[in-house]
Amino acid sequence: MVDVSTPTRRNARPRTRTWAVVLAACVGQFLVVLDVSVVNVALPSMRTDLALSAAGLQWVLNAYSIAFAGFMLLGGRAADIYGRKRMFLVGLGLFTAASLGGGLAQEGWQLLAARAAQGLGAAVLAPATLTLLTAAVPEGPARTKAIGTWMAVGAGGGAAGGLIGGALTDALSWRWVLLINVPVGVLVLTGAAIWLAEGRTAERSRIDFPGALLVTAGLASVSYGIVQTEESGWTAAATLLPLLGGLALLALFVLVEARTAKPLMPLRVLGARAVASANVAMFVMGSATFSMWYFMTVYAQNVQGYTALEAGLALMPTSVAVVVGSTCAPRLMARVGAKNLALVGTVVAAAGFGWQSTMTADGSYLTTVCLPGVLMMAGTGLAATPLASLATSGAAPGEAGLVSGLVNTSRTMGGALGLAVLSTVAAARTGGSEGPAELTAGYALAFRTSGSVLLAGLLLMVFWLPRHRPARP
Secondary structure, eight states: OOOOHHHHHHHHHHHHHHHHHHHHHHHHHHHHHHHHHTTGGGHHHHHHHHTOOHHHHHHHHHHHHHHHHHTHHHHHHHHHHHOHHHHHHHHHHHHHHHHHHHHTOOSHHHHHHHHHHHHHHHHHHHHHHHHHHHHHSOTTHHHHHHHHHHHHHHHHHHHHHHHHHHHHHHHTOTTHHHHTHHHHHHHHHHHHHHHOOOOOSSOOOOOOHHHHHHHHHHHHHHHHHHHHHHHHOSSSHHHHHHHHHHHHHHHHHHHHHHHOSSOSSOGGGGGSHHHHHHHHHHHHHHHHHTTHHHHHHHIIIIISOOOHHHHHHHTHHHHHHHHHHHHHHHHHHHHHOHHHHHHHHHHHHHHHHHHHTTOOTTOOHIIIIIHHHHHHHHHHHHHHHHHHHHHHHTSOGGGHHHHHHHHHHHHHHHHHHHHHHHHHHHHHHHTTOOOHHHHHHHHHHHHHHHHHHHHHHHHHHHHHSOOOOOOOO
């Protein structure tokens, strides 16, 4: 008789640890994406309770997104140098503490500071989650499935933001939109400290702080300029100065990286076709699709008369669609290949945006909210997973965290720019009117513009994305 008990025990712990890594990474990503959108429906309550101005209310969203986008590359490189587990714990710890501070805020400035700290924690946490996955799961179908799960959970976080925020605000108070992160964060921190193994993919060295300062300041300045467009317009000094200044800082960053012995972002990373093309495609996808949740929520509330909770419930089929699309993507990639699936998903999403652009003020729920939304987000889920997989597959082992941060930066910056541009497009069409027909016309033009951006992105993917053979399951 052969004794198989010892091998079984030896294999059990690595298998459990792999799934623990996937679980921790997915929960971390869910929290990061959730907090981009969960506060939307709580903003009126925040304004009343903390006496926030209209500009201050806008910065409840912007403080998070600017810190998130601005520090993402630094967070990704720190995971490579100082360790994936360590930076995961640091990022989640800061995110959790900032959530507690925001939930207990008694003054408007305290809430804004907490949101900025949340964004900084998210910038450290987000790239660490994807790096943990790619390090724990070997390249191939298993990694593709893990990335698909990670994408689905992240998409679900963004999709569930309205529903969770509405339910917590109505049942408890706006404070619980932030405080809910605390028990979840503490639980994941405890599990991660016990189960996750430390690992680095680069030599321990000093971070390129001049490069880090330049890229962070540049991205933050560009982000600030973008969010100023809604209030000041694209030609105002308040918009142009930070935009041009940010672009100048980013150009200087490129010069510094070309001359530095240990750069924050080796320019050769972007020389890999898979990394460059997939990140540009992710930027385009984010710019077109991120604003969908905002416009659908305001359409449901401002035109259709839904409450915050009813709007969240109305978008549930759309939320399910993006999760299903992301979950099915790994299996479909094995059959048709990453590039082909990205193209198919983009076509499906563009069809949904085209349909949504026919919306009317008195349209039915089925044809103006549900079905177009399902198409838009199912296509987005199908396209995003192969793009993330292509980007990370083109990274060298010592640069996995950097590329992970770059993927998240591309998506986040694309979403911020897209929302700013499309909000301007909708406002120009509406002409300041608050009537249902005028508002709907503005939203419809925004969706039509998004569909056109997706079609342009489709051409880019056709000619630039590398064609990989389908992986065998």
